[in-house]
Amino acid sequence: MILDDFMVRATLAGIGVALAAAPxxxxxxxxxxxxxxxxTAHAAILGVALSLALEMSVFxxxxxxxxxxxxxxxALSGRGYAMDTLLGVLAHSALAFGLVAVSFLSGIRIDLxxxxxxxxxxxxxxxxxxxxxxxxxxxxxxxxxxxxxxTATLNEELAHASGxxxxxxxxxxTLALAITVAVAIKVVGALLIAxxxxxxxxxxxxxxxxxxxxxxxxxxxxxxxxLVGLRAAYVFDTPAGPSIVCVAAxxxxxxxxxxxxxxxxxx
Amino acid sequence: xxxxxxxxxHVRYGATEVLRDVALTVEKGEIVTIVGPNGSGKTTLLRxxxxxxxxxxxxxxxxxxxxxxYVPQRLHxxxxxPITVERFLRLPGGASRATIAAALARAGVPDLGPRQLADxxxxxxQRVLLARAxxxxxxxxxxDEPTAGLDQPGSAAFYRxxxxxxxxTGCAVLMxxxxxxxxxxxxxxxxxxxxHVCCHGTPEHVxxxxxxxxxxGTGTGGALALYRHDxxxxxxxxxxxxxxxxxxxxxxxxxxxxxxATEAAE
Numbered sequence: 116m117i118l119d120d121f122m123v124r125a126t127l128a129g130i131g132v133a134l135a136a137a138p139x140x141x142x143x144x145x146x147x148x149x150x151x152x153x154x155t156a157h158a159a160i161l162g163v164a165l166s167l168a169l170e171m172s173v174f175x176x177x178x179x180x181x182x183x184x185x186x187x188x189x190a191l192s193g194r195g196y197a198m199d200t201l202l203g204v205l206a207h208s209a210l211a212f213g214l215v216a217v218s219f220l221s222g223i224r225i226d227l228x229x230x231x232x233x234x235x236x237x238x239x240x241x242x243x244x245x246x247x248x249x250x251x252x253x254x255x256x257x258x259x260x261x262x263x264x265x266t267a268t269l270n271e272e273l274a275h276a277s278g279x280x281x282x283x284x285x286x287x288x289t290l291a292l293a294i295t296v297a298v299a300i301k302v303v304g305a306l307l308i309a310x311x312x313x314x315x316x317x318x319x320x321x322x323x324x325x326x327x328x329x330x331x332x333x334x335x336x337x338x339x340x341x342l343v344g345l346r347a348a349y350v351f352d353t354p355a356g357p358s359i360v361c362v363a364a365x366x367x368x369x370x371x372x373x374x375x376x377x378x379x380x381x382x
Numbered sequence: 383x384x385x386x387x388x389x390x391x392h393v394r395y396g397a398t399e400v401l402r403d404v405a406l407t408v409e410k411g412e413i414v415t416i417v418g419p420n421g422s423g424k425t426t427l428l429r430x431x432x433x434x435x436x437x438x439x440x441x442x443x444x445x446x447x448x449x450x451x452y453v454p455q456r457l458h459x460x461x462x463x464p465i466t467v468e469r470f471l472r473l474p475g476g477a478s479r480a481t482i483a484a485a486l487a488r489a490g491v492p493d494l495g496p497r498q499l500a501d502x503x504x505x506x507x508q509r510v511l512l513a514r515a516x517x518x519x520x521x522x523x524x525x526d527e528p529t530a531g532l533d534q535p536g537s538a539a540f541y542r543x544x545x546x547x548x549x550x551t552g553c554a555v556l557m558x559x560x561x562x563x564x565x566x567x568x569x570x571x572x573x574x575x576x577x578h579v580c581c582h583g584t585p586e587h588v589x590x591x592x593x594x595x596x597x598x599g600t601g602t603g604g605a606l607a608l609y610r611h612d613x614x615x616x617x618x619x620x621x622x623x624x625x626x627x628x629x630x631x632x633x634x635x636x637x638x639x640x641x642x643a644t645e646a647a648e
Contacts (some may be wrong), residue, residue, distance in 0.1 A: 145463040262474035268472070269459065272515075275434035276452035276524075277474055323464045324498070 131339025135250035137334035140312035148330040154206035160213030185289040205291035217368035233304035233356035249298035303356040318367035321374030391440035419574035451520025468495040489513035504531040525557035
């Protein structure tokens with residue numbers, strides 16, 4: 116069967132994550148939640164450690180801790196704390212506690228690098244089902260709330276006047292973020308999840324005239340980065356997750372240059 | 383017929399009571415303006431009516447046929463968010479192309495549909511926000527200092543536009559304004575707010591009320607007379623003399639006095 120090939124499974128896993136990350140990443144960029152994504156992803160390492168200690172599957176553990184972190188940050192963000200400091204404290208202490216917790220697990224031999232930077236070439240058929248299931252859930256969730264999310268992102272009072280509760284929409288994004296982090300941890304690892312959220316969306320910005328256009332373009336750039344990145348990793352024998360992020364970053368440079376040239380010609 | 387009734391409204395932010403025992407009504411088709419110094423709770427009151435601020439106590443009753451159209455003070459569009467004016471007007475309800483075109487035309491910006499929202503000037507943004515409020519065919523327009531970022535001719539044109547919309551559609555208008563001379567000329571009723579309702583009534587009544595004069599000084603009475611004078615001579619707002627006087631927005635000063643000072647400088 117074609118899924119028996121590890122490269123095929125890796126490519127499909129990368130594309131699945133890219134498709135979920137594109138619409139979510141667009142909102143992360145529009146709402147300036149980049150650090151929020153980082154904090155959630157770093158917390159997932161703690162979830163991984165807890166899952167291994169309890170000898171259960173990594174996905175629900177990572178998802179639960181990511182969700183708790185995302186909800187905590189979300190709840191605190193409305194209360195006038197200095198957000199960047201608070202996120203810095205939460206994100207890095209969650210990561211540190213996670214790493215320390217992993218070191219206590221003497222019985223099991225864990226390749227920590229696999230969770231920090233991903234291990235996309237080791238994706239099993241079961242993992243693939245979880246990744247595509249999670250990605251479908253995220254896309255469905257955001258697609259369902261799309262107009263309401265967009266209105267709440269533009270202006271909270273306008274959202275209220277249209278009968279939309281911005282806090283509920285924030286909760287939808289928070290949930291989508293936790294799911295994405297949990298499914299992406301195997302593909303790019305906790306340290307690079309935010310990159311997969313933000314870079315394709317940012318690279319799509321100069322090419323888009325509508326929010327939908329930006330999300331679709333980001334999905335295309337993300338999927339292409341997964342394809343090209345994996346191929347490059349195979350050819351040059353480089354780590355797979357970081358190679359995918361490198362390709363996305365090159366796309367960002369290319370579209371930014373195009374936008375810069377276009378602006379230069381207009382001026 | 384009463385569209386909106388607010389009774390015994392109290393709003394707190396933490397330990398601070400921003401609004402206490404506020405009551406007001408808006409009747410069908412009338413223009414009611416809220417004036418008050420900075421920090422007097424004007425925006426909070428409008429937000430409580432829109433539903434984005436939860437009152438500590440009190441009651442807000444909406445008539446069954448009340449359709450709100452809200453125009454915020456300003457709209458900050460993050461430059462990373464690409465969205466055309468037309469798409470913005472279709473949020474979130476999905477209005478038809480014809481409705482959107484009509485709303486843009488009514489707001490005096492028929493050609494802005496395909497433009498990017500983030501690229502608009504302050505005056506264009508205010509008109510687009512008004513157009514968006516009109517899409518829902520509102521029976522009550524709620525405006526939070528809609529001309530805060532506009533220059534004098536721009537804001538005069540905007541108030542004229544609102545008056546036209548009111549006359550055409552018969553909608554009521556509840557707005558916050560800093561521009562006292564416009565308020566006094568264009569409103570059916572004025573509510574003077576400073577944490578509570580200091581005084582309310584017709585512009586003539588409010589501008590002579592001692593509570594109002596304590597907040598804004600006596601000069602505003604002069605500003606009213608001045609405006610009426612301009613009006614009698616039918617100066618258009620585009621006319622350099624018509625609305626050429628400046629406003630410091632400092633309510634400790636009298637506007638009449640300001641006016642003389644600028645005129646002397648000219």
